[in-house]
Amino acid sequence: MLLRQWARRPGRAAATIASVAVAVGAVVATWVSADASRTGYRRLTEAVEGFPTVDVAARGGGRFDAQKLPSLADIPGVRAVVPLFYRPTLLRVGERRVREVAVGVAAQTLTELGLMKLSAGRPCVSFEEVVLEESLAESLGLGLGDEILFFARRRIERMTVVGLAERSSISWFAETSGVIVDIRVLGEMSRSLGSLDRARVVLKGEATRQQALKAIRKRLPESLLAEIPVGRASMAEDVLHSADLGLDFVTGLTVAMAWFIVGNAMLMNVTERRRGFSLMRLLGATGRQVRRLVVLEAALLGLVGAILGAGIGLLAAGPISAGISRALQAPPGEQLLVQPLVLPVSIALGVLVAMAAAWWPAQEATDVDLLEGLASAPQPPARGTPWKFIVAVGLLTLLAVLNQALVLTEVFPPRAAVPGGMTLLLAFVATTPILLPPIARLLAQLIPRRFRVETTLAVEQILRQPVRTALTTGVLVVAVTNGIGLGHAIRDNVDDVLGWYSRMMRADWVLTHAGMISAAGSAEGLDSGSAETEVRELQGIDRVEGIGIATGRLAGSACVVVARDMTPGDPLPLEPVGLSADELRAALERGEVAAGTVLARRTGIKPGDEVPVEVFGRTTNVTVAGLVIDYTSGGSSLHLTRAAARRLFGMNKADLLLITAPEGQAERLREPLGRIADEHAMLLRSFGDVRAFVDRIVQGVVGSLWAILGLGFVVGSLGVANTVTMNVLEKRRTLGLLRAVGMTRGQVTRMVVIESLLLGAAGGLIGLFGGVTTALFIQLASQPLLGHPIQASFRPDVVAVNLIAAVAITAIAAWLPARRAAGLDLLESISAE
C-alpha cells in the first residue's frame, strides 16, 4: 500500500526523502568537518607548543629525587614519562662564549619514541656527546663532529656534536633552549645524579589533560605535585578554547536544524493525507494501524533519505575539510577522517527523528473526528493567544538561564553551556508562533504597495499554519542564530586575544635568547644584559623595552613572572580589571604586582592581598595591586616592573627585548640588531614575523568556523527550499482556487516568493535576537576558563551578512517552488484532495 501511495504521489515521497537526506547530510558534513577542525587545531597546537603534557615537580620548588617518582606510564592516556634535568651552562666555541640552559634528557629513548627528531646524526648517549638544535648550531657555525667546551660546576668537558635536532620536535621539553645532553651525563656533571627538575608526562593526542592530571595526582607522594606546564606557549590553546566550544555548538545546532527540517517534512507529509487516513478508518482500520503505517513509512523514507544523506554529507565534507585544513595550514595529504560512529549514528538519527516526527501528526490525524477528517479541506487551526508556546518559551528560558548560572558558578563544567545554549535556542524557535504574526504583518508594510494583493494573501498563508510556519522559520532561526551568535563570539574572542597581543608586543623588532625561559628556576639568569646595553647604545632607536621572564610559584600554584620596563608616558602594556591604568601603573611603580585573571581565579587571590611568591628559590611577600587580562601562559602570570623584580627576586636580565624604531626606519635596524644577535647567540625576529605567526593561528581558526557556518546556511537554504516545495504541493488546491477566481501566474509566483521573503526576514529577526543571546552565552561560558569577561560587541557587518543571507536564501529557495505553483494545472489543482 505504501509503495502504491509513493507511486501515486512520487513528488511528495521524494520531497520527504530529500528532507531527511539534507538533514542527515548536514549532520554528517558538520560532524566530519568539526572533526577535521579539531584535528587541525590539535596539529596547530602541537606545532606551537609540542605535545599535550602534564608536569610532575617538587612541591615547594627545587629538584627532587628520581626514586620518589612513581610509575605513571600505565595511566590511561599517558604516552611517555620524560624525566628532565636543566642546567645553566657556558659553552665555548672557539673564542666565543655562549650562555645556555642545557637540557638533560634520555635522548636515545625520545628519538626511538619519535618524540624528538634529528635532522642529522644520532642521539647523545654518553659523556663527550651533545645534540644541538639545528638553528643554534648554524648560528654558532657548528656541524656534526665539531667540538665545544662545556663548563659545568667547576668542571670543563670537551663534547662532540653528534646530532642536530629539529626545533619543532624539542620545543615541548627544551622550551627555547638548544643544548641537549644525556640526563645521566648532565646529572653527574652537575653532581646531582638521580635528581630531576621535573618529569614531563606526554599524553596521547585524544587524552584530556584534566583527566590525566587527576589520575597522575592520585599516584604522587605528598612531596610531588602535578600541574599543567606554565612555561609553554599555551596561547594557541586559549584561542582555540572558544572555537572548540563553538564547534560543539555548531554540531548541536546542525542536529537541531536537521530535526526541524525532518519534522516539518513529516508534518506536511502526514497532515496532507489526513483525508486518506480518515477514509481508512472509515473502512475499519484502527487508529493504531494507521499510526503504525505512518511510522513504518517514516522509517522507510527516513532510511532511504538517511543513506542518501550520509553519502551527500561525506561528499560535502571532503572539500570543506580540505578547506579547513588549508585554512589551518595543516599538513596536506591527510585522508578524510571519518570516525566510525559518524555514519551509523547519523543514519540512526535520521530514521529515529523521521519516525518521531511522523508520530505526532499521525496521532493528530487519527484523533480527529471521522467526518471532519473526511472533509475536503482540513480546518485551519484556531487563532488566538498561543498559550502552550508561551509556557514552552518560559520553561525553556528558565532552564537555559539556570544551566548558565550553574556554569558560571562552576558547578557545571564550561562544556555544559552547549546544551544550555541549545535549550535557549529552542526557546527562541518556540517564540516563532507567538512573534511571527506581528512580525509578518509589520514586515508586510515594507513591501511596495503595488504588491499589496500578493502580500495580503502571503501574510494570510503564513498565519494559516502557525506550527508548520514556525518549523520552517525554525530552520532559518537556527541558521541565523548560528551565524550571528558564533560570528560575534569568535570575533570578540579573537579581538580579545589580538588586543592583548597588540598591547604586549608593540615593537618593530623582537630579540630573544635561545633559552628564553629560566626553566630551572636559577638565579643566574641569562646573559643578555650586555646585548641590552649594546642595543640601547645603538643609534636610531626610539624605544627599548626589556622583559624578564621566570617561572615561579604563587600560593603553591605555578606561574610565570613577567618583569617589564614600563616607561612613563608610554601606554601601559597591561589591561587592568576593576582599576584604571593610571592606578595600576602607580601601584606597580610602588613595587606591587598585577596578577593574571586566570591565576587569580585558580589561587583565589584578590587585589590588596599580600601573597608569598617564590622565584629562583627565593620566597618574597608581594602585594597584589590588581588583576589584568592576560594570555601569557594561559593567564597564569604575575606582572611587575623590572626594578621591582630586581629588588624582590634578583631578576636582573631581560630575556626578551622589544625594540621600536622611529616611524618608517625599522628596516635600518636590521643589520645592527642582526649583528648583536649573532654575537650573543640570540634570535632576531621582526614584529611582522611574530604577528604573522599569531595571525596564522587566528585566521585558521576563524576560517574553519566560517566554513562550517557557511555549511549551516547551505543546509538552511536546502531545508527552506524543500519546505516551500512541500508547502506548494500541499496548497495546490488553494492555489488552484485562487487561479480560478482570477489570480494571474505572476501573482501566484510573487505571492509564494513574498511569503518566503517574509518568513526569511522574520526568521532572520528572531535569529538576530537568538544570535546575540547565544554569543553572550558562549562568552559567559568562556569566562570561568579565561578568568575574565570578554567584551561583548554588536557587529553590524555580521548581522547584515546573516540577515541578507537569510532573506536571499529564502528568495532563491522559493523561486522554483513559486514557478511550480504558478504552473500548476488549474483543473487538477481545484480537484486535489
Add this chain to the structure above:
Amino acid sequence: MSILQAEQLTKTFETGGDATKVAAVGGVDFSVAKGEFVAITGASGSGKSTLLHMLGGITRPSSGRVVLEDVDLATLDDDALALIRRRRIGFIFQRYNLLPELSLLENVALPLVLDGKGEAACDAAARKALEAVGMAARSGHRPDELSGGEQQRGAIARALVTEPAIVLADEPTGALDSANSARVIELLQELVHGQHQTVVMVTHDPDSAAAADRTISMRDGLIFSDTAAGAGVS
C-alpha cells in the same frame, strides 16, 4: 442578444500509459443570451463539467472556440484569461471552494482584492453581495463555522461580487440537502429574473434543471437536446 458562444468545441484527454485519446467533448455549438438561465445536464462522464470549464477559461479546448462578450478566449494568454475569470466570470463550485483561513467576507472580497481594489471598496462590495444572498449576518465567520448551504450562498456571493457578465455553476446543489438546494436554486433564479444576470449551471438533478429557462442535455460529449422551458426539443 448572445453573450456567450461555443463554436465546434472539442476536448480530448490522453489517458493511461498508452496515451489513448478520449473525447470528453466532441464538437459542441450553442450560444447563451444575456439574462438567460441555462442548465446543462447529463449523466456522469457526459462531458458537461468539461464543457463548463472550457466556457469559463479554466481549461482550454482542443479545438473550436469560446467567445464571451465578443472576446475569443482562445486568443488570450494565461494572464489575460485570468483577468477575464476575475472580472467577467463568476464561478460556483460543488464543494464551495472557500478558503478555510479567510472569513466569509474576505472570501467574497477575494476577486476584488486580486484586482487591486481598495480595502473599503472591497469591503462594501462584499457586504452588498452577502446581503443579496442573505448572509450578511455571517460575514465574520470562517467557512468551517458555516453549514454547507451557508457556504454555498457565500460562494454565490463571491461569484457575484465583481458583477460578472456570466455566472458558471458546477453542480451547485450537489453537496446540499433538498431544502438548501431549493434555496440556492431560488437565489439563482432571483439573479436571472431580478437582476438580469446570465447563469449557466451544470447539474444532474432534474429538479434543479427544471428551474432553468433552458436545458441542454449532453450524452457522450455531444449535445443530445437543447430545450427551452415549456418548449420542445431543438
